[in-house]
Amino acid sequence: MIKGQFPIEKFRFLETPFYYYDIDLLRQTLDIIKKETQGKNYHIHYAVKANANPRILREISSYGFGADCVSGNEILRAVECGFSPSNIVFAGVGKTDKEINLALDSDIFCFNVESLPEMETIEGLASKKGKRARIALRINPNIDAHTHEYITTGLNENKFGLNEQDLPKALNFITGASHIELIGIHFHIGSQITDLCAFENLCVRAMGWKHWFENRGVRLQLINVGGGLGINYKHPNHCPIANFESYFRLFDKHMKLNDDQSIHFEPGRSVVAPCGSLIAQTVYVKEGLSKKFLIIDAGMTDLIRPALYQAFHHIENMSSEEEPTCYDVVGPICESSDTFGKNREINKAKRGDLIAIRSAGAYGEVMASQYNCRKLPKSYFSDQI
Ligand SMILES: Cc1ncc(COP(=O)(O)O)c(C=O)c1O
Numbered sequence: 001m002i003k004g005q006f007p008i009e010k011f012r013f014l015e016t017p018f019y020y021y022d023i024d025l026l027r028q029t030l031d032i033i034k035k036e037t038q039g040k041n042y043h044i045h046y047a048v049k050a051n052a053n054p055r056i057l058r059e060i061s062s063y064g065f066g067a068d069c070v071s072g073n074e075i076l077r078a079v080e081c082g083f084s085p086s087n088i089v090f091a092g093v094g095k096t097d098k099e100i101n102l103a104l105d106s107d108i109f110c111f112n113v114e115s116l117p118e119m120e121t122i123e124g125l126a127s128k129k130g131k132r133a134r135i136a137l138r139i140n141p142n143i144d145a146h147t148h149e150y151i152t153t154g155l156n157e158n159k160f161g162l163n164e165q166d167l168p169k170a171l172n173f174i175t176g177a178s179h180i181e182l183i184g185i186h187f188h189i190g191s192q193i194t195d196l197c198a199f200e201n202l203c204v205r206a207m208g209w210k211h212w213f214e215n216r217g218v219r220l221q222l223i224n225v226g227g228g229l230g231i232n233y234k235h236p237n238h239c240p241i242a243n244f245e246s247y248f249r250l251f252d253k254h255m256k257l258n259d260d261q262s263i264h265f266e267p268g269r270s271v272v273a274p275c276g277s278l279i280a281q282t283v284y285v286k287e288g289l290s291k292k293f294l295i296i297d298a299g300m301t302d303l304i305r306p307a308l309y310q311a312f313h314h315i316e317n318m319s320s321e322e323e324p325t326c327y328d329v330v331g332p333i334c335e336s337s338d339t340f341g342k343n344r345e346i347n348k349a350k351r352g353d354l355i356a357i358r359s360a361g362a363y364g365e366v367m368a369s370q371y372n373c374r375k376l377p378k379s380y381f382s383d384q385i
């Protein structure tokens with residue numbers, strides 16, 4: 001841990017557990033994304049699902065970026081927090097009529113369509129309103145993203161997107177429809193992708209589909225390559241920002257588009273994960289038969305990723321300078337999977353010590369639950385405490 005990185009003295013007055021967001025780090029990350037995409041035909045739609053905290057959303061929207069939403073409520077939240085509807089894309093395999101109507105009334109930029117029946121529904125609802133909806137077809141490219149099986153999305157077995165064999169039917173329907181306009185194609189192959197080769201494969205596949213459409217007389221305005229860029233969960237202090245330079249350079253190199261065509265990106269985790277930490281307090285240090293348990297007051301209800309995907313988060317004891325000791329770090333929830341880390345070397349702990357679970361800014365606070373009648377965690381920001 002970098003000394004002085006967290007305002008521990010201030011933390012002592014706050015009820016734990018809570019999320020703490022480093023706003024400077026978030027801004028540094030957003031600055032890099034802006035720098036890497038400026039002057040190119042690149043558009044960013046931040047994936048709201050990763051963190052929908054209003055303060056975080058306002059920071060991101062203030063950079064002029066768009067939003068990628070996956071529910072009607074995310075659209076409402078994004079607009080409330082400063083994102084322009086004309087910069088919102090709407091994905092999801094189960095868009096309801098109510099959500100589609102909301103998106104049509106809000107005049108969002110584009111629906112990322114995931115099935116033939118969804119496309120027919122959008123056509124029908126847009127027709128009733130006398131509107132024309134812009135759509136991009138989400139294609140399942142059958143690419144292995146080499147990430148955890150629960151967060152891979154672009155394989156044939158996954159529920160997302162249209163399969164190759166659906167595309168002629170989709171195109172046929174669009175040709176005869178007067179209330180939808182096909183403006184692009186969309187992909188999202190998975191999350192926490194650290195092997196950039198997966199994105200290279202995606203570029204090759206996307207260019208293939210672009211030609212497929214062009215050969216059928218369809219000129220696409222955009223290719224949306226989704227999100228998925230991973231971060232370094234092991235070393236949050238050494239690598240606090242995702243490798244955006246290499247990521248965007250890869251698309252510069254492999255996507256050959258015309259001047260009037262653009263690439264859209266939907267990063268989530270890479271934008272917000274590093275800036276968030278879950279701060280907890282040590283309730284007990286318990287000697288087990290063969291191990292020591294560090295029992296903290298945060299649980300899987302506050303951060304479910306370790307329980308759900310065996311995800312690794314770096315854990316540190318902010319209150320101790322003593323020699324590291326090996327602990328299983330666990331929460332108070334009545335589930336054995338309520339474990340944040342096993343066999344972790346952490347500075348020797350005592351009751352009351354403050355513990356930081358790092359890189360928790362994405363899919364942390366948004367996935368919190370109230371199981372065991374727990375309170376939802378609060379959030380604090382580096383420039384406000
Ligand atoms: C369609 C879509 N776009 C973007 C994202 C954001 O992905 P990530 O947080 O990995 O960047 C997701 C989530 O995996 C998604 O499902």
Ligand SMILES: N[C@@H](CCCC[NH3+])C(=O)O
Nearest residue numbers: 049151191192305362363
């Ligand atoms: N919630 C997952 C990622 C899912 C991304 C959404 N498709 C995580 O914590 O890693």
